[in-house]
Amino acid sequence: MESEELNIAPPPEPQPDPETVSRNRHEAEWKEHVLTLLREERTAELVGFLNDLYASDVAHLLERLDFHEGRRIFLLLDPEHQGEVLHEIEDNLRERYLEDILEPEGVAKILVEQASDEAADLLEEIDIEVVSEILSHVPHEDRVKVTELLSYPENTAGGMMAKEFVAVRDDETVKKAINSLRKMSKESDEIHNVYVVDKLGRYKGHVRLDKLILARPQTKVKRIMEGELLPIPVLTDQEEVAQYFTRYDFITAPVIDEAGALVGRITVDDVLEVIEEEATEDIQRMGGVSGEEKLTSPLLRSSLQRIGWLGLNLATAFLSAAVIGLFETTINQKVILAALMPIVAGMGGNAGAQSMALVIRNIALGELSQGNTARTLRREALIGLINGLSIGALTGLAVFAFTGELALGGVIFLALLFNLVVAATAGTLVPVFLRRINIDPAIGSSILVTTCTDVMGFLAFLGFAYLAISHGMI
């Protein structure tokens, strides 16, 4: 056995404790430990160590190893742990593991150990033909659940929910509820409530587990039932689901079909994921990269997507260049205009970005709707006016101070005032409009708003300058 070898080896290094290890995002130290065990083929030790780790930490580790080493480690895990790791790992690796490493039987073994929602999530990433082969290895009961979940669009309550919940009829007793709970408790560790339905299976309310513990077995559940969880229709968009959870502080919520029948439950950890995803999407899309791009995404794919975006911006940049081109003679008469004109366009861009960020975020949070669009527009336009006056005056004075030309200062003052009002208006209306025609405002707004502020900025500044020159003021 290995113990003989250990007798002559130096005393073993202190084993990192998995719990301490998990708090350490750098991982350098226990990654080394895992690799050592792997290379020295101390398999039993390695399996023990891996089993003590959280799935998300294993996933994080696999993302940082080369594929061959990661594969060896992954295959050492039991199917339940494999499923959890696949759920946490990044998309590219998940695809490769599911398609290249695992046989359909292997995937089926994993699915059986997963909650129905996570099983469905995994299947969603596999080719449809392979899916039916995989499902043929899955017991009937699980197959029915997963197939139902796959029938809902991914970004809806139906796509988020799980089928593992406890439901009892309102005229049944606490004792009956506890019996149902006993059965489900073996299958799922995410039971936070017992749901109550009527004879037709329609959702009526829920019973908190602490109330269930404290009630007498003969009590009817309807007596300890509470009503404040809002049942969520199965086709509700995931962003709206997230808004319910944050607005009402839900930990879990029942999902119902058109007839009001209870069909699933959503827990807050799925909502957390949605909220982070949506925020990532918004931030990255506002910056002009795909919502799905990760630090580890294939380089050429990312590059291509970004070029698409830059290309669009390039087209609008040529539009601005054409506007400037109209004023070549004006610039030739007064070349300092060329140095000053980016100030007007740039300040417009900055002010537009301010309105836009506020508006896009409040649309996402559900705080900006038809009811308060007009008020928001007035607010932003007024801020644009005030800021246009201040920034315009400041710039005008600075230009006067540097050049000694009062009229030039006046021209840039007027152009900035005009452009900052344009910026505030466009920064508000463009995202609102995009949202109304069902385009994500985070994607299209910045390019449209910047085009506005660039074109209007150049046009206003050079146009006013042209007028001033033609009246002999400059």
Add this chain to the structure above:
Amino acid sequence: MESEELNIAPPPEPQPDPETVSRNRHEAEWKEHVLTLLREERTAELVGFLNDLYASDVAHLLERLDFHEGRRIFLLLDPEHQGEVLHEIEDNLRERYLEDILEPEGVAKILVEQASDEAADLLEEIDIEVVSEILSHVPHEDRVKVTELLSYPENTAGGMMAKEFVAVRDDETVKKAINSLRKMSKESDEIHNVYVVDKLGRYKGHVRLDKLILARPQTKVKRIMEGELLPIPVLTDQEEVAQYFTRYDFITAPVIDEAGALVGRITVDDVLEVIEEEATEDIQRMGGVSGEEKLTSPLLRSSLQRIGWLGLNLATAFLSAAVIGLFETTINQKVILAALMPIVAGMGGNAGAQSMALVIRNIALGELSQGNTARTLRREALIGLINGLSIGALTGLAVFAFTGELALGGVIFLALLFNLVVAATAGTLVPVFLRRINIDPAIGSSILVTTCTDVMGFLAFLGFAYLAISHGMI
């Protein structure tokens, strides 16, 4: 009584059902209903209707009424509901309600009905002298809890946690645990676990409520205890707390002090709030508005904050203007340069924003750390190179096609190639650097990166053009 009046009145309109009402974000219809009840002084009906509403919906309503009407409605609520509404309502109104409407005794009545964490949150917004007066009206036990919570910095685990949790010793029985649960269950509806501690009060593990229900009363809790909840040190930053919850899918987590003693619990609904707040902060700060600005923030305050940001940008815009000013003669020789130069600066700005958005988001998610900064920089620089080559070539060809001047196309190609690599590098390094010196990268990055791409863009394009002109190529 009112029923007499109703006999001659038209049949009452169908009452909106509070549950249906809550799903409707526009609220127009039930807002009218509430206002009608208020104006007709049908107080009992109004109180009944309000009590059926969710606190967050009442808060939303109050935000949309004028202050005087909102005040009347608020004072009709019982102290528990008042507290919940204050927790959900926007900051400005909360301040006014707490300071102008409620006497210290009124606030004390509210505090007693709140969970300790929410009570502490309310007190955090009140003047310190008033706080001690309020606390003198609060029973000793609650006062001790709240005072302890107030002693932790707001943005830490200690500032997020509540003192309402159930803890039993590991050698105690399930029966004892249920008795402790019974006591706490009256105080709090947020009990999802029973925590287990050793004789010294140090956190050992937790028992799920479903396990507690299913276990026999004589069983020792250590036999059904689980270990996978990571205890969170009390001074952990709230962003890190949020990362724990999302990474490990926690619903609740124990908080421990330096000695490992259990001192509180955090539930996921508080984490949801933190995650949304942090995302809002990042999105708005990236756009150049304060992370705290709301659609309803006082206009002049918002305007002033935004002017500050625009002023900084103005200073850097003058820097770019100065760079352009260096090349006045060059532009005078070839005025089309003035039309083309914003393209180079603008595309650099766009490309910089792409790298920046990806990097800032991944820093916030904890995905970008010292371990993978170098790899990320290489990836971004390479994308910058590829995109610089493509966008540069595309632009160069377009310029050649429009102007017939090959050398001019070459100049803009080189300038774009150079500037897009600068953009990718600055877009990666600036946020990483700001984070390392503990400045939020969402605040400072965009101005620094844009300054880089503007200055470098103008310098490269006009510099190359100068060289080409002086060699007689243009």
